[in-house]
Amino acid sequence: MKNDQIFKTHIDSIKEEGRYRSFAQLERLCGDFPKALYHAPDGSSKEVTIWCSNDYLGMGQNPVVLNAMRDAVQKYGAGAGGTRNISGTQKLHGDLEESLADLHQKEAALVFSSGYVANEGALSTILKIMGPETIVFSDALNHASMIHGIKSSGVQKRIYAHNDLADLKSHLRAAPVNAPKLIAFESVYSMEGDIAPIEDICDLADQYGAFTYLDEVHAVGLYGPRGGGVAEERDLLDRIDIFEGTFGKAYGLMGGFITGSEAIIDCVRSSAPGFIFTTALPPAVLAGALASVEYLKTSSDERNTAHANAKILKAGLDTAGLPFLQGESHIVPLIVGDAVCCKTVTDLLLNEYDLYVQPINYPTVPRGTERLRLTATATHTKKDIDHLVDILSLLYEEHRVFEFMERA
Numbered sequence: 001m002k003n004d005q006i007f008k009t010h011i012d013s014i015k016e017e018g019r020y021r022s023f024a025q026l027e028r029l030c031g032d033f034p035k036a037l038y039h040a041p042d043g044s045s046k047e048v049t050i051w052c053s054n055d056y057l058g059m060g061q062n063p064v065v066l067n068a069m070r071d072a073v074q075k076y077g078a079g080a081g082g083t084r085n086i087s088g089t090q091k092l093h094g095d096l097e098e099s100l101a102d103l104h105q106k107e108a109a110l111v112f113s114s115g116y117v118a119n120e121g122a123l124s125t126i127l128k129i130m131g132p133e134t135i136v137f138s139d140a141l142n143h144a145s146m147i148h149g150i151k152s153s154g155v156q157k158r159i160y161a162h163n164d165l166a167d168l169k170s171h172l173r174a175a176p177v178n179a180p181k182l183i184a185f186e187s188v189y190s191m192e193g194d195i196a197p198i199e200d201i202c203d204l205a206d207q208y209g210a211f212t213y214l215d216e217v218h219a220v221g222l223y224g225p226r227g228g229g230v231a232e233e234r235d236l237l238d239r240i241d242i243f244e245g246t247f248g249k250a251y252g253l254m255g256g257f258i259t260g261s262e263a264i265i266d267c268v269r270s271s272a273p274g275f276i277f278t279t280a281l282p283p284a285v286l287a288g289a290l291a292s293v294e295y296l297k298t299s300s301d302e303r304n305t306a307h308a309n310a311k312i313l314k315a316g317l318d319t320a321g322l323p324f325l326q327g328e329s330h331i332v333p334l335i336v337g338d339a340v341c342c343k344t345v346t347d348l349l350l351n352e353y354d355l356y357v358q359p360i361n362y363p364t365v366p367r368g369t370e371r372l373r374l375t376a377t378a379t380h381t382k383k384d385i386d387h388l389v390d391i392l393s394l395l396y397e398e399h400r401v402f403e404f405m406e407r408a
Contacts, residue, residue, distance in 0.1 A: 018340035019361040019370075024350065026050070033061050033379050038356065048356045049384055051374050056222050056330065057302040058379040059252030064295050065288045072287035080280035088280030096290045100257050103220075103228050103293060104243050108265035111257045111286070113278045115217050115246030116145040118256030121274035122244060123149030123184060123213065129267050130155070130211075134180040137171055137210065139163065139196070141189050144363075146215060150184065162192070165200050172208040181210035187230035188218035191365050191373065193327030198231055202239035211241045221250030222303055222330065227296035247285075251292040255281050302378040306330055309376035309385060316389035322396060324374075332374040333360075334392070342370040345395060353391045 014020045026048075027037035034050040059065055072092070080088035093111055100109035112118035123146060127134055134155040138146065141162045150157055158175070160168040168183070175181060183205050185196050198214070205212045216229035224232030227250070231240050242260040247253040258268065269275060281289075296302070310330040317324050317332065325333045336342040342359040349355040361370045376385055 017362075018338075018343060019359075024356065024358075026356065028060075030061050030066070033058050034377055034384070036356070038350065038354075046354060048350065048354045049380075049388075051355055051357045051376075051388060052372075053375060053377060054218075054249040055252050056250045056306050056375060056377050057252065057296070058377055059221070059250065059292045059296070059302070062252065062292070062295065065252060065291050068291035069284040069288040072284045076283035078282060078284070080282050082280065083276065083278060084280045085276055090280070090283055090286060092283055092286035092290065093280070096286055096293070097257070099290055099293050100245075100259055103226060103297065104232075104240075104259040105237050106243070106259040107262040109257055109259040110265050110269050110275070111255060111281065111289075112275055113255060113281060115244070115248055115256035116148075117274040117278065118244050118246070118258055119143065119145035119215060120149040120152065121272035122242065122258045122268050124152035125268045125272040126211075126213070126242065126264065127153035127155045127182065129271070130180045130182065133176075134182065135175050137168060137181065137183045139185040141192060142184060142186060143190075143215060143217075146184055146186075162189075163194065163196055165197060165204065168201065169204055172204060172210065175208070181205075181208060182213055183210050184213040184215075186215040186218075187223075188216075188329045188331065189327075190218045190331055191333060191360065191371070193325050193329050193331040193333050195230055195328045198234060198236050199239070202236060205239075212239065213242045213244070214240045215244045217244065217246040217256075218249060218329070218331065220245040221292070221296050222306060225300070226298075227293070227303070247289040247292065251289060251296070253285055253288050253292060255285060255289060306376070306378040309378065309380050309382075312382060313374065313376040313385050313389070316385060317392070320389055320393040320396070322389075322392055330375065332376070334372040334374055336370045336372065337368055339367070339370050342372070345372065348395060349391065355388060355391060 025039040035047055036050055037045050038048045039045045082088040096111055097109040127136055136150050136155055136157045138150055138157055138159050139162055140159050158171040160171050183201060188195055202212055219229035221227040223230045231237050242258055242264060244258050247255040307330060313332055323335045339361045342361060346357050346359045349357055357372050360373050
């Protein structure tokens with residue numbers, strides 16, 4: 001007889017460690033973001049302010065995006081009809097991929113069902129095609145989707161210390177001169193809030209003949225004069241061979257994409273299982289993504305507001321003496337350092353102060369580095385930010401839930 005005790009035991013161990021994840025049921029109300037209705041387990045509901053959203057610019061409720069999606073549903077219906085290879089390729093796919101290629105000034109682009117699938121599919125396919133002698137150089141804090149893709153490729157990998165140019169150079173120098181090489185890294189690291197030294201990495205790539213693969217998921221839409229990401233902001237688009245991005249963050253929807261040369265994109269399109277065997281995104285999502293990408297190519301208001309709000313939040317936390325990581329990006333990681341305490345803090349914020357933040361714990365971050373990942377979006381007000389800082393300071397000073405943390 002089957003016995004699922006092994007699974008119950010596994011869950012019990014996660015609970016004992018204090019990192020069991022409970023999903024709060026939220027109801028995002030169109031036009032009111034970052035406010036939402038929280039539906040508690042006891043059946044009650046209340047309005048809360050969201051402080052951990054990836055919808056950095058509020059594009060998930062932008063009228064331009066919503067109107068494009070409504071029109072697409074009325075014109076094309078709901079579903080895609082199948083995989084891209086069989087009956088699911090829409091004209092909207094071509095329009096969106098053309099827009100994305102233009103965004104990064106590349107020859108071609110390819111849309112995936114998610115950013116995770118894009119990374120896994122692109123990296124595994126590209127590295128396999130480069131051959132078994134290929135060596136990939138991967139930042140130690142790369143996203144799980146990148147790690148998955150690299151592992152699936154079966155090629156040799158060298159992990160270099162996070163954003164450590166000297167360590168990366170030592171690995172490149174030690175590699176066989178004629179071995180195909182690829183450096184895989186991110187622009188904005190979402191759990192650290194820091195930004196990679198992109199230009200310096202590109203210099204090393206040129207010196208050692210390596211391809212560059214840059215994950216810009218937390219940057220596209222939010223950085224650069226047209227939303228092309230940090231590489232665009234630093235005038236480095238031509239130094240990157242393959243870009244990976246998502247519609248699930250600053251663009252406010254879902255789905256992922258890559259951009260690059262025609263040859264590279266065609267290889268991934270023709271060979272990546274995660275692309276070939278996945279039902280295509282529905283027309284409404286494609287239309288919304290296209291509207292969002294095109295809108296943010298010309299509108300900088302949302303970007304400017306989001307970055308200004310991030311600076312206000314950091315300044316407030318700094319004044320309050322709260323221990324957050326001082327990265328360059330819009331992401332503000334407030335370090336707690338203990339899974340149980342991290343959950344205690346977020347429960348207090350939600351239940352007593354109507355502030356919604358999810359605890360970030362293992363395996364997303366290493367044990368002992370648990371944190372709150374705070375994001376001040378373009379839709380937060382200064383009043384919202386001041387209130388959050390006041391409550392966090394109150395918890396730190398009076399409730400002492402952070403008492404074991406090292407003060408900034």
